[in-house]
Amino acid sequence: MIELLSEPIRRYIRDKRWEELRAIQKHAIKHIMESEKNVILSSRTASGKTEAAFLPMLSKIDFNKPGVKILYISPLIALINDQFNRVEELCEYLDLPVTKWHGEAKKSAKENLLKNPDGVVLITPESIEAMLVNKEQNAIKLFSSLQFVVIDEIHSFIGTDRGMQLASLLSRLSSFHTSKFRVIGLSATIGAIAETKKLTGDAEGTTLLRDKAPKEMEVSFRYFKMEGAELPIELMKDLYLEVKDNKVLIFPNSRGRAEEVSVKLKKISDRLKGHSYYFSHHSSIDRELREYIEQFAKNNKRYPFSISCTSTLELGIDIGSVEKVVQIDAAHSISSLIQRVGRSGRREGEKSSLIFYATDQWNLLQSLACLLLFRDEFIEPVLASEKPYDILLHQMLSIIKQTNGRTPQQLKKHIKENYAFEHIQEAEMDDVIQTLVEKEQLELIGGELIVGVEGEWTVNNKDFYSVFRSDPSFKIIHHDKTIGELPLMSAFQIDENILLAARIWKILEIDYKAKKIFVIPAKDGKKPMFFGTGGEVHPKIREKMLDVLSCQQEYQELNEEAAEALRLLRLDFKCYPITEIATQRPLVAKHAETIFYSFQGTKINKSIDFLLRLQGITADYNDHESSFNFKANPAEVKAMLKKLKASTEHIDSALISMLESNPAVMEFSKWGTLLPLQYQLIILKLKIYDFTHTEIFLSTCEFVEAQDGSKD
DNA sequence: GACCTGCTGCGGACTG
Numbered sequence: 001m002i003e004l005l006s007e008p009i010r011r012y013i014r015d016k017r018w019e020e021l022r023a024i025q026k027h028a029i030k031h032i033m034e035s036e037k038n039v040i041l042s043s044r045t046a047s048g049k050t051e052a053a054f055l056p057m058l059s060k061i062d063f064n065k066p067g068v069k070i071l072y073i074s075p076l077i078a079l080i081n082d083q084f085n086r087v088e089e090l091c092e093y094l095d096l097p098v099t100k101w102h103g104e105a106k107k108s109a110k111e112n113l114l115k116n117p118d119g120v121v122l123i124t125p126e127s128i129e130a131m132l133v134n135k136e137q138n139a140i141k142l143f144s145s146l147q148f149v150v151i152d153e154i155h156s157f158i159g160t161d162r163g164m165q166l167a168s169l170l171s172r173l174s175s176f177h178t179s180k181f182r183v184i185g186l187s188a189t190i191g192a193i194a195e196t197k198k199l200t201g202d203a204e205g206t207t208l209l210r211d212k213a214p215k216e217m218e219v220s221f222r223y224f225k226m227e228g229a230e231l232p233i234e235l236m237k238d239l240y241l242e243v244k245d246n247k248v249l250i251f252p253n254s255r256g257r258a259e260e261v262s263v264k265l266k267k268i269s270d271r272l273k274g275h276s277y278y279f280s281h282h283s284s285i286d287r288e289l290r291e292y293i294e295q296f297a298k299n300n301k302r303y304p305f306s307i308s309c310t311s312t313l314e315l316g317i318d319i320g321s322v323e324k325v326v327q328i329d330a331a332h333s334i335s336s337l338i339q340r341v342g343r344s345g346r347r348e349g350e351k352s353s354l355i356f357y358a359t360d361q362w363n364l365l366q367s368l369a370c371l372l373l374f375r376d377e378f379i380e381p382v383l384a385s386e387k388p389y390d391i392l393l394h395q396m397l398s399i400i401k402q403t404n405g406r407t408p409q410q411l412k413k414h415i416k417e418n419y420a421f422e423h424i425q426e427a428e429m430d431d432v433i434q435t436l437v438e439k440e441q442l443e444l445i446g447g448e449l450i451v452g453v454e455g456e457w458t459v460n461n462k463d464f465y466s467v468f469r470s471d472p473s474f475k476i477i478h479h480d481k482t483i484g485e486l487p488l489m490s491a492f493q494i495d496e497n498i499l500l501a502a503r504i505w506k507i508l509e510i511d512y513k514a515k516k517i518f519v520i521p522a523k524d525g526k527k528p529m530f531f532g533t534g535g536e537v538h539p540k541i542r543e544k545m546l547d548v549l550s551c552q553q554e555y556q557e558l559n560e561e562a563a564e565a566l567r568l569l570r571l572d573f574k575c576y577p578i579t580e581i582a583t584q585r586p587l588v589a590k591h592a593e594t595i596f597y598s599f600q601g602t603k604i605n606k607s608i609d610f611l612l613r614l615q616g617i618t619a620d621y622n623d624h625e626s627s628f629n630f631k632a633n634p635a636e637v638k639a640m641l642k643k644l645k646a647s648t649e650h651i652d653s654a655l656i657s658m659l660e661s662n663p664a665v666m667e668f669s670k671w672g673t674l675l676p677l678q679y680q681l682i683i684l685k686l687k688i689y690d691f692t693h694t695e696i697f698l699s700t701c702e703f704v705e706a707q708d709g710s711k712d
Numbered sequence: 713g714a715c716c717t718g719c720t721g722c723g724g725a726c727t728g
Binding site: 075076077102103104124125126127129130131133134135156162253254255282283310311312314315329332336460461462463464465466467468470535536537602622623624 | 713714715716717718719720721
């Protein structure tokens, strides 16, 4: 395969003394060198995907064409900085310049590139947006003869607003071109092949190359029942013994819990004279501090460490030799579990090691279901929206600013040529333009649309370039040093203690105007509170949970306490015999109450909850257990649930009045709040609810009641 | 019962 590569690249491989190319690299070289198609490369983390893409790309590019040759797009700045060194080392063999272009990159480097556009540019989607909006000329100068576009961690864009924005940006970049650039996508997990291919703009012209070679994995489950709000001390002691001599990542699912874990481990370690390398890593921790932790984990070979983190350490930079991954309570998705497991045993021949801690029966069941689906190679399928009206609105504003004004016809022509919006009709574009004019985001003057009075505020704000929302927060400061940022909330009080960056702090002073909180170290404290919107669990996970509950299979990975917890939960459901996992659901009568276990995904549960409220029926809905608790007998509950199906025709008007009375409902979509109500409705029904599958579920659902009749 | 991501241009003060 090496003979296909250019001489300088072969020299690079010789100098690196690689004995052999990896499987994904061989395939990538063949496909990139010998065809003109787009390519998606999928193989597990640390399998050399970056080289798999760059070795053949750099062999194939035409050096005689002017401008930047390869545009590498990454979802994270940290990843750009990490990849820069690898790509630069490779490009030195070709005398090809490599430039970082993101918000924190040096301005001088960007100016150099503009003077002499060439080589490889590493960029974020938001920086592309900013360049198009503010300096279209720069974008033309740099990017009008691109030969390759690389999208790293491509799965993180699929099915998201940011992915739609990226598709639109690629389409806008390609309009500067006379010839086509090829797209190369890189990922460790591909759950939605068709959607991933679509992101390139040419699904048919895209080949997926996948190396599925599995990694050996050791798994164990532990069970420690949590009473109250804090993790059980027994769990912490067990966890301490597990982590004290190893390099470990701990995923406890929330920032508050991450702080609780690192503070408590540190305390135990202090008492037992263990090491002190216990850290927390999440978005509220100051960037410099996070980088220090990443560098420590990456460069240190000798010392054990434990980093208690959120999804900040799921993607991106290689933090080196992690020996164990600990998951406390169920991960919210399989794809996230895959990324987390992939963080350990990254060296060739090393095993991955994964320990699950569950703090209640339902979390145990969900974790087990996730592991089984993971082994079945199931990944949540993600569907990109065919009608991303909110992203359309944002891109319309962006195009008008970029072009200094366009007639409505010209604007619509841009949109029609943009593959991100291929399913949106002209009449729908007219509606969005009209609402932008009504809200003075745009203004129609002399037949031309320009940025309106309100629009000036929108497009000239630095928050314009992203499609995701960011909330205001307070800086936490100790001795002029920023430790991190916490979301704005009234609960902050002087003398109160908070946990942040694996330490306890006492609040000295709050400066509301400057949004700063001054702190000093303290001895004891509580978790910081964070606000979230609630996780979304896929229906397949819930179905698997019901499957595990209904069968008699025993699992080697469960320790004694975990096995006992599962046995007891199975016992609770023993008299509700389920044989059809797809349709049968338990209806549990208890005293004067009846509990309906839907074993459905979060969207369907939310839809059922909404329909119940619409009927004026009160039921206590708990997504964690996927249950609805009614103050009624089973016969009444059955009748109520069957009747729900009939109420679906009133959904739209009910949702519209909800949007009218409470516009905050739409805040999950940054640009959606500017849309006309009927379009807000469509986005709401797609992103938060799923009435279509709810209706199917309710009409096929068979309620299973207690068989022995002994349950009252 | 959630998590994460990104950022221009300009004026003015300051540093070497």
